Amino acid sequence: MTYxxxxxxxxxxxxxxxxxxxGIYHLLKGKQSAQPIQDSYLYHVRPFFHSLDTLKRDEFDRxxxxxxxxxxxxxxxxxxxxxxxxxxxxxxxxxxxxKYTLPxxxxxxxxxxxxxxxxxxxxxxxxxxxxxxxxxxxxxxxxRQPAVTESVRHFLQITPIDRExxxxxxxxxLSRLLAEGPDDEANVLVGQLSGFxxxxxxxxxxxxxxxRDIFECxxxxxxxxxxxxxxxxxxxxxxxxxxxxxxxxxGTLSLxxxxxxxxxxxxxxxxEISQARHLxxxxxxDHIVEIALKTNDFSCSPYLSEEVxxxxxxxxxxxxxxxxxxxxxxxHDKASYFQIRLSLAKHAGEYxxxx
Amino acid sequence: MEKENKRNVPVxxxxxxxxxxxxxxxxxxxxxxxxxxxxxxxxxxxxxQDVFAMMPTGSGKSICYQIPGYLxxxxxxxxxxxxxxxxxxxxxxxxxGEKKVRALSSMLSFQERVRVLKHLDEFRFLxxxxxxxxxxxxxxxxxxxxxxxxVVDEAHCISQWGHEFRPDYMHLAEAREKMxxxxxxxxxxxxxxxxxxxxxxxxxxxxxxQVLESVDRPNIALVVRKVKNNAEKIKRLLALLRTAxxxxxxxxxxxxxxxxxxxxxxxxxxxxxxxxHGGMASEDRRKIQNQFLDGELDVLCCTNAFGMxxxxxxxxxxxxxxxxxxxxxxxxxxxxxxxxxxxxxxVLYYSEEDDRLPVSLIDSNYPDETMLRNVLIRLDQGQLQTxxxxxxxxxxxxxxxxxxxxxxxxxxxxxxxxxKPYLSTFDDCLRLVKERRARQLDxxxxxxxWIRGTDCRRKSCLHFFxxxxxxxxxxxxxxxxxxxxxxxxxxTDRSGMxxxxxxxxRLRRLLIGRNR
Ligand SMILES: [Zn+2]
Numbered sequence: 001m002t003y004x005x006x007x008x009x010x011x012x013x014x015x016x017x018x019x020x021x022x023g024i025y026h027l028l029k030g031k032q033s034a035q036p037i038q039d040s041y042l043y044h045v046r047p048f049f050h051s052l053d054t055l056k057r058d059e060f061d062r063x064x065x066x067x068x069x070x071x072x073x074x075x076x077x078x079x080x081x082x083x084x085x086x087x088x089x090x091x092x093x094x095x096x097x098x099k100y101t102l103p104x105x106x107x108x109x110x111x112x113x114x115x116x117x118x119x120x121x122x123x124x125x126x127x128x129x130x131x132x133x134x135x136x137x138x139x140x141x142x143x144r145q146p147a148v149t150e151s152v153r154h155f156l157q158i159t160p161i162d163r164e165x166x167x168x169x170x171x172x173x174l175s176r177l178l179a180e181g182p183d184d185e186a187n188v189l190v191g192q193l194s195g196f197x198x199x200x201x202x203x204x205x206x207x208x209x210x211x212r213d214i215f216e217c218x219x220x221x222x223x224x225x226x227x228x229x230x231x232x233x234x235x236x237x238x239x240x241x242x243x244x245x246x247x248x249x250x251g252t253l254s255l256x257x258x259x260x261x262x263x264x265x266x267x268x269x270x271x272e273i274s275q276a277r278h279l280x281x282x283x284x285x286d287h288i289v290e291i292a293l294k295t296n297d298f299s300c301s302p303y304l305s306e307e308v309x310x311x312x313x314x315x316x317x318x319x320x321x322x323x324x325x326x327x328x329x330x331x332h333d334k335a336s337y338f339q340i341r342l343s344l345a346k347h348a349g350e351y352x353x354x355x
Numbered sequence: 356m357e358k359e360n361k362r363n364v365p366v367x368x369x370x371x372x373x374x375x376x377x378x379x380x381x382x383x384x385x386x387x388x389x390x391x392x393x394x395x396x397x398x399x400x401x402x403x404q405d406v407f408a409m410m411p412t413g414s415g416k417s418i419c420y421q422i423p424g425y426l427x428x429x430x431x432x433x434x435x436x437x438x439x440x441x442x443x444x445x446x447x448x449x450x451x452g453e454k455k456v457r458a459l460s461s462m463l464s465f466q467e468r469v470r471v472l473k474h475l476d477e478f479r480f481l482x483x484x485x486x487x488x489x490x491x492x493x494x495x496x497x498x499x500x501x502x503x504x505x506v507v508d509e510a511h512c513i514s515q516w517g518h519e520f521r522p523d524y525m526h527l528a529e530a531r532e533k534m535x536x537x538x539x540x541x542x543x544x545x546x547x548x549x550x551x552x553x554x555x556x557x558x559x560x561x562x563x564x565q566v567l568e569s570v571d572r573p574n575i576a577l578v579v580r581k582v583k584n585n586a587e588k589i590k591r592l593l594a595l596l597r598t599a600x601x602x603x604x605x606x607x608x609x610x611x612x613x614x615x616x617x618x619x620x621x622x623x624x625x626x627x628x629x630x631x632h633g634g635m636a637s638e639d640r641r642k643i644q645n646q647f648l649d650g651e652l653d654v655l656c657c658t659n660a661f662g663m664x665x666x667x668x669x670x671x672x673x674x675x676x677x678x679x680x681x682x683x684x685x686x687x688x689x690x691x692x693x694x695x696x697x698x699x700x701x702v703l704y705y706s707e708e709d710d711r712l713p714v715s716l717i718d719s720n721y722p723d724e725t726m727l728r729n730v731l732i733r734l735d736q737g738q739l740q741t742x743x744x745x746x747x748x749x750x751x752x753x754x755x756x757x758x759x760x761x762x763x764x765x766x767x768x769x770x771x772x773x774x775k776p777y778l779s780t781f782d783d784c785l786r787l788v789k790e791r792r793a794r795q796l797d798x799x800x801x802x803x804x805w806i807r808g809t810d811c812r813r814k815s816c817l818h819f820f821x822x823x824x825x826x827x828x829x830x831x832x833x834x835x836x837x838x839x840x841x842x843x844x845x846x847t848d849r850s851g852m853x854x855x856x857x858x859x860x861r862l863r864r865l866l867i868g869r870n871r
Binding site: 054120123126129130133134135136137138139140141142143144146147149150164167168170171174175178183186187189190191192193194195196197198199200201202204205206208209210 | 438442443445446447448449450462463464465466467621629635636637638639641642643644645646647648649651854855856857858859861862863864865866867868
């Protein structure tokens with residue numbers, strides 16, 4: 001469990017009592033809604049977003065309870081259902097930091113939206129080829145998700161070479177890709193792959209077999225996936241087969257936000273978009289904040305004047321918080337929540353590093 | 356009731372159709388002889404007679420419709436209640452070399468569904484879920500092709516008395532009629548008289564040929580052991596596993612227990628052990644299932660979520676760490692042992708503290724009075740809607756109603772006549788709850804009587820199904836003097852290979868064929 005503490009305490013430290021426990025949970029799960037997305041940028045914890053997407057709430061609560069029992073946490077005074085580190089907790093986190101690091105691959109977050117789908121496609125492709133080259137044309141597929149099934153079928157159809165050769169190519173490319181990262185990551189990833197006469201292991205099983213913390217195994221797995229997707233997108237020429245499994249068209253924006261972005265690029269105003277898409281103003285605002293966070297050269301000026309932006313930044317540097325309510329109070333309501341969020345989003349890259 | 360003795364039936368026959376069926380059995384499926392009951396079912400179907408067949412789990416039910424598929428012109432349509440079951444059947448047919456087989460369920464993508472419906476006339480077998488069969492587009496596509504055989508698999512799902520009642524099974528007779536009433540085969544494993552009558556009534560099979568095989572599986576020895584408490588149970592279980600033959604399945608009443616026992620077994624014995632329950636991600640469940648089928652596990656600790664559609668022939672031991680709430684379920688679960696005909700063992704442990712479990716499980720199947728009234732009132736006031744069934748279910752579950760109980764409510768309110776307030780169904784609902792609950796408690800008390808009985812286990816079990824024991828196998832049951840040491844593993848039976856954890860070797864094993 002200590003790796004679980006390492007992850008949890010780090011986030012508690014980073015949020016410093018300004019976000020609820022649910023906020024931390026949703027960040028780890030990678031919930032596609034405004035708050036966790038925004039948090040991941042504003043608090044510089046992007047690598048954690050969607051890093052434990054299979055985490056169950058009761059599992060998360062167990063980590064929290066245990067940390068609480070050990071007196072590493074105390075209730076926060078600025079946010080309900082929120083905690084911050086005690087001195088003891090901070091000291092223990094420092095010890096853990098000397099022992100553990102986050103795997104490098106975790107920082108490669110450009111294809112976060114594709115993670116789940118890419119991983120399922122990879123598993124199904126390997127399983128299908130494995131069964132085929134061993135002469136079995138019927139098997140129980142690892143996933144039944146229609147979109148995944150369709151795209152693997154497509155992958156196999158557009159590759160006009162025989163199955164044995166294709167399997168050989170996939171083997172070769174996968175070996176090369178995995179050899180670029182640490183063996184730990186490769187073992188966790190390949191251990192989960194299923195095929196002829198070989199059922200993939202669950203993360204829980206791998207954690208027992210490798211005698212490693214289950215949270216660490218999950219992080220290693222995630223790092224391996226992110227590293228692979230990064231290589232496949234930046235060096236697709238070197239991996240002509242596998243790179244077809246990665247949908248590179250999809251950026252980091254959530255699906256709905258990217259649609260809003262299209263309207264903005266066509267010159268539509270906030271109200272017009274809200275009407276055209278039959279979505280509330282608040283939802284469109286969420287999208288614009290997400291776009292501001294994730295798009296480098298996005299101009300916020302239609303929604304945020306230079307003057308308001310300046311005053312928000314001044315307050316932030318004075319009271320060192322990213323809690324909207326406190327900022328708004330200090331500004332005597334001269335800025336709306338939307339403007340504050342936008343200003344924070346615009347300057348998200350300017351304070352504090354991630355690592 | 357008709358009975359055949361336990362020996363397999365040779366395929367040679369004077370009847371030309373049956374001779375052909377024998378050819379298919381040998382050449383397509385690779386069996387030498389029919390198993391009890393198969394031949395009678397098949398010859399009746401080939402003579403265009405409807406059949407109601409009850410055959411115990413693991414007795415080769417699917418052969419009964421697979422063979423006619425090769426001899427009758429047109430499509431064999433098989434209604435199946437579970438996706439996993441369908442998938443498994445499709446895979447086993449494909450492995451027998453059959454390409455003209457598909458499964459039509461909600462899990463298919465839209466394009467795939469359209470593809471299947473467009474090419475119906477090219478298939479020999481189509482598996483279908485009952486809810487798909489209710490879709491007008493599906494039904495009208497089926498009306499365009501010749502359906503030669505309408506198979507209702509796991510037909511006990513049609514019975515409200517059955518423990519796996521599926522409301523959408525109630526519409527099957529109507530669907531069959533719309534397809535021009537093709538010959539019908541209703542298949543079920545162990546079902547008592549009341550369930551059988553329900554099946555026959557709902558599917559209009561009064562004039563059908565009835566093939567009722569004994570529920571007995573003579574190659575499975577039955578042992579019941581009373582213990583003081585859970586701690587002793589675990590001790591006994593570990594001692595059993597230490598010497599008995601695998602692969603083994605250990606049935607538990609809850610998710611927590613499957614995980615706990617897996618830990619216990621792993622730490623005490625060096626066995627390849629895993630757990631399986633409904634709370635796991637579907638991908639993880641599939642992995643464990645594949646590992647078990649592929650012989651990569653010695654012991655699987657599971658809830659009753661594992662089972663239907665699992666076609667593993669060499670399971671040697673079934674342990675009930677907690678007893679199920681009815682004998683039907685017990686027989687179905689132990690029936691997963693010894694499908695290859697080999698000697699197998701079923702051991703049930705029970706202690707007084709187990710007696711609380713099943714009753715609370717039964718109660719959790721139904722809403723309590725206050726909750727029921729509350730839901731009906733909210734429906735009348737428009738605070739709750741049933742149009743979006745999923746949303747309705749999720750909402751009730753978030754208020755602490757179990758999934759089964761939520762489905763019960765949904766099923767009842769959907770039957771409400773128009774113009775009447777929802778609250779008017781309150782009394783009927785309560786009556787139904789009382790009826791079903793009483794029935795389940797009755798089943799439970801039978802199960803308990805069987806556990807505590809002093810007579811031969813096999814004989815008393817058959818008695819509950821209205822059968823008489825015709826012959827007793829040598830290794831019968833604990834009451835007949837069976838010792839668990841009769842089932843000792845030989846020294847040479849060793850646990851198989853460990854999981855390959857080195858990524859390079861594993862990847863090579865997966866992707867590079869044997870002939871390289
Ligand atoms: Zn006996």
